[in-house]
Amino acid sequence: MEMKQSLYDKLQILEPEGVVLSDLDRLRAMERPLLSWYKENARVLPWREDPKPYRVWISEIMLQQTRVEAVKPYFARFMEALPDIQSLADVSEDELLKLWEGLGYYSRAKNLKKAAELLVAQYGGNLPASYEELKKLPGIGSYTAGAIASIAFGIPVPAVDGNVLRVISRVTGSKEDILKQSVKASVEEKLKAVMPQDSPSSYNQGLIEIGAVVCIPNGAPLCERCPLNSPCIARAKELTGVIPVKTPKKPRKLEDKTVMLLWQDGRVAIRKREDTGLLASLYEFPNAEGHLDETQLLLSLDIKEAKITSLPPSKHIFSHVEWYMIAYRIDLEEEPRGDYLWVTPEEIKKTYSLPGAFKAYTKLIR
């Protein structure tokens, strides 16, 4: 049982700035300076110019795990090609993945289309103005549901991403591991309780913006410029180098691959990847596990001979695995084993979505 803290008790553990605040009081103290700061300092971003639900949705999905500067050109191109939910529902998967090529986390694109089809079939072609309904859509979790609900519809629900977790853990001086979902749930609950009911969009975006440009993830935060520096415990106790606390990531797996540029009559072979797993449904150059020599190469292609030249090796680092690739150019004189699409360099550039992992080799075929 918790006894309510008397003013006397609070004064016993006085901070330099004043009376000790509860977490909730500390969070309440953020509102005024946060909204004032955001009004003055909000970056001008394409999706903020016209925050209609579709644009907010697409931008928030693109911004998952992806930096603002990387998203900008993709967002512009996407809006031009697919200006509304109906066009997204109707687009072919290949065309959609081509629009997404290079952005990564390709399931985001596939989920967008799935959701668009659902919206057309069940929601009259509109995004629902409801946090709970938004959260049911594929690709939309608690953060994105909160972002769309608050930014596009003005619904007072929090939008807690990594930026917000960093800011809040620093302000409250929490040494809890911010990667734990229980911590995220707790922050969502607290913010829901204290956030202004009449300006959820600016409040949520302000918190995210501070995390992105002031209370930054790499290097020391710019506390002198932070509107929240007054209530911030991490700043007062010089804990910004410690907070946020995160569990260390485990080492990546290493994989050897042999990439084959198969040429025949001025065309090169590509194939479509599985529709699940890494780089699902994208195209790739034929490749094999391990580092094959020329004999093994001929064997795997089931051919007698070919003109084979070595290409430069390359490495690609994903979040959880590293590919160590060696490669060969193989000019064929007979049909190899395997189901391939024979395409021109021009078609690869314009039509087929190849992931960045193969960039060292797509470069070579122009």
Next chain:
DNA sequence: AAAACGGGGAT
């Protein structure tokens, strides 16, 4: 609760 899932910027 933990692992899978990219690509790019910071250092």
Next chain:
DNA sequence: ATCCCAGTTTT
């Protein structure tokens, strides 16, 4: 060249 970033879905 290495480290870091961190929403959602799947296992």
